[in-house]
Amino acid sequence: MAAVYSDLEGQAVLVTGGGSGIGESIVRRFAGQKCKVAFIDVAKEHSEALVRDLTSQGSAVRFEHVDLRDIDALRRAIKRVKADLGPISILINNAANDERHQTPEVTPEYWDDRIAVNIRHQFFAAQAVLPDMKAAGRGVIINFGSISWMIGHGGMAGYTTSKAAVLGLTRSLARDYGPYNIRVNAIAPGWIMTQRQIDNWLTPQALRELEERQCLKRKIMPDEIARFTVFLASEEASACTNQQYVVDGGWV
Template sequence: MAAVYSDLAGKVVLVTGGAAGIGAAIVRHFAQQKSNVMFFDIKADEGQRLARELSDQGLAAHFQRVDLTDIAALRAGVVEARKAHGAINILINNAAHDERHNTEEMTPEYWDDRVAVNLKHQFFASQAVLPDMKAARAGAIINFGSVSWIAGQGGMAAYTASKSGVIGLTRSLARDYGPYNIRVNAIAPGWIMTERQLEKWMTPAGEIELQQRQCLKRRLVPDEVAKFTVFLASDEASACTAQHYIVDGGWV
């Protein structure tokens, strides 16, 4: 760990989608900052393994299996988390699912399913933790977007629509809750080499495109997004709210 943000020690942090990918790196980084981290995911085995790995190191990380597309379960998960670990200070709305889809085959049901996994839970997780932050007159919410819609990526219209919606959500919440000293920001990652990206989407043609389009001529890794996330959640970023930060090595 390079930077230490002393204000993050002891903070209660909730990370969604924390069992894999960028979310798992974020969980690790907050745990290393000595925050009390809770994370939700549908991947029970991976979640339990990560919580065990961190608690074996004497760090505080607690996993709950929650399907975030089930808003009642999400709300119950937040109530349980609060009961176990106290009022939530920081929320990282990270979970998503970047499955590609064909526009002509889209059904109303699949559209709703894509919005549920890529946007809707960010609003309801925020709604669930805002009373804690209002009472504390402090808090930070970070919503995960994507550069895909800025870059004009095709083959995933419901995903890109959801991810562009993250910006509107972020700016509205920042306006409404700024008077309570609650900061709300969004991070838009570029192409970050998670296990899923490497397994599903990285191809020789993709590697060539990366080398051409990114300013930095190398693969970006989840740690690089996590490092920025802990900074943005910390008091070092105390004047930053209602913004959308791109972490993409200069792709867009």
Template sequence: MQGAIYPSLKDRTVLVTGGGSGIGEAIVRRFVDQGARVGFIDIDAKASRQLVESLASASVHFEHADLRDIAALRRAVAGVREAFGPITILINNAARDDRHAIEDVTPEFWDERIAVNLKHQFFAAQAVAPDMRQAGGGAIVNMGSVSWVVGQGNMPCYTTAKSAVQGLTRALARDLGPNNIRVNSVLPGWIMTQRQLDNWLTPEGEAELMQRQCIKRKLMPDDIARIVLFFAADDSGACTNQNYIADGGWV
């Protein structure tokens, strides 16, 4: 279904982390539809190459990297820049919401969860900020989660990392604002990606969600992608330092 068209996104170079599937895939597809040049990074090479083949567009480019490895992240950013030119839109989407019990968390697991859900967001922003300064501005959208807002259990490392995205967003917005670089975060609710359907959604969970959400339907990846487009486009030029909840009224 066609959504809004944002002329300011046409021919812009966009970087999406975790763009090979789920919400990230929907974001990549939507930016391509806007006429942007889209580079995305993902650890899942098979899914990512399938996405590129399905789009059959010269304006999409995939870089394979494990974002927990900051050197690999920096190389991937350079690869996108080499393919499409300076990056002026960054969507920090990559994350993993694996469930885990408090007693099972080791120091190594803690560090790995922070790396996969938070650390790379800062270093991706650091890597593209010079491009944005040179271009006279840019937009960064960090993906948060309502899981920490609602106090969801059974994944303390994930919810800790996602709560920190709000602080990171506000810090980057303050420091990069003088360069006309806007930084916002989007906090999705329970979005029905294939991963969620395969691993976490149960009839009981769906019933509880429908009871708690104001909007009585499942939220899909494209619901979030459309919001991300707005915060990336010049239409949201007055918006920065914000954390926008998109959860169907769950919170």
């Protein structure tokens, strides 16, 4: 049975990339804490199905259909969320896309797109919610990184560069906003068995590598990341800020 954190009840939570994968598990876990949850995603059909499912269970969930590369659209969506749910006290910057790409084929336009998909929106989402957090004298921002850059994963330099940058963004914001009791941390997941990962990359050879390199000789599931995210957002982690937490089954 998952832990219940009473301090989270009623708080307004925003999750980017919350329609599937790790993000969906995070949305479900915060809804289970009786939070007011909004999430942003570009995938409309699956996201709307998630809202219907959670709403039928009595949860307060709102979906905003936005391409996070469009910062003006992101800002408008956050304004709508705040008008509906109130000031956002917890921001989970989860959205990303680990699309593979070979270095000789990367154009400046494609490089900029990878940065926009994987890191730029994290800063601007934080920028949009920080004034309300500052006014309230509290808040939590959790930025999602990856172990990919730590283990030297090749074939997606735009992604790994972006994910390495998450740590720099996290530490800068934590330093600037710590005096206002705003905690900013990063989570670096390992190879998490979302449906996308299973469909695209879980080959017998990849599974053998996982078993060789992870300390835990099993697959790590999205809900395991979600449970840690909820803990880190709660007052049980009240002294935790300016850090990156690796959740990878012991790969790194």
